Amino acid sequence: MMFEELLEQFRQLGGTAQNIVLREGSYGRGVFPQDPSKPILIHIPENLLIPVSMLTLHGTDLVVREDARIPENIRAFFASYQKHLSWGAGVFTHLLESERSWCQLPEPVKDKMISILQADLGNNPFDISNSTKLINRYYLTRAIGYASSSFGQDGHVMPFIELINHSKDGGAYKSHNGIAFDGVYAGEVFANYNPLFDSMKLFTQYRFSAPSKTAYSFPIRLICGDSFIQVLRNIADHQFIDGKRYPNVLIADKGVQLSYLELGNCSSPRACRSSFLRLISGTPIQNPNEVFDQLEAHNRNCLISLLRVLQNHQGPMISELQSAVFNQMETLSTYWGSDPL
Incomplete structure (x- = not known):
């Protein structure tokens, strides 16, 4: 079935769907404007947003479950779309190959990734033993x-x-x-899939390397x-102060925990230290500028130690991970000075 159909x-x-075509681009298949001088527009109404909880595999096809109220x-339409443009049109094969490469990473690389990136990886990150995980x-x-008004909060x-x-x-x-x-x-x-993701989170989530405007500890x-001071890596746990996004802070037992x-931050190089100093002000932490420098050094050392392990191995996923590490290091280097508190 053709794209236009x-x-x-x-x-x-x-x-x-206005002014869009499907072509090969720098990252493989992608969306392009038919007329670059005019805006593109895609709008998916709620009735065409299918919750993931209502999907299942029927043989090798991704379809809506029989008991779903669809x-x-x-x-x-969903079955045809998945067969001709998505799951059955190369996405399943790409996912399978990517996950096999991911799961076949050398054990020293897996161990180092888990020691650094456990917060991003979750439990059993290198196991795709069944189709459900895929x-x-x-x-x-x-x-x-x-x-959605019909199905509530869900992935669609x-x-x-x-x-x-x-x-x-x-x-x-x-x-x-x-x-x-x-x-x-x-x-x-x-599209920016998630502007809150740094390069390492993009890699663990999507299995590709891409620059990011932000880098988290x-x-x-x-x-x-x-x-x-204890720093977590829960970027969804935040607060707003004067309209700006900050991590949540917990103070207890002479210690400070940041979410x-x-x-x-490539867009605002002075903001990182300034935000840290603002959050730490009035807490038991002394010499906050030195502490910030120590946290920066710790992260650089983590990435360097990962690169030292990676240099002993080869393969497409190794190369992608190396690229992600360099992207992360580049953004980590984008900070200087501080704004007035």
């Missing part, structure tokens, strides 16, 4: 969190929008009566004289 079915079911015409990888990389698969490749300078998804993506693009259309507990800590 599926677009027409999508439109007949209430979707909007109309037959939408089921048919499907979950698909959901993790292709679905978006959305609270995004027809056509999921075909857009990632860039740190890409556009943002818009959530209003469904999911939309728009903008004017001279060449390939790019790896988890660490650092003794600071008679006190200590995360940004150490590099």
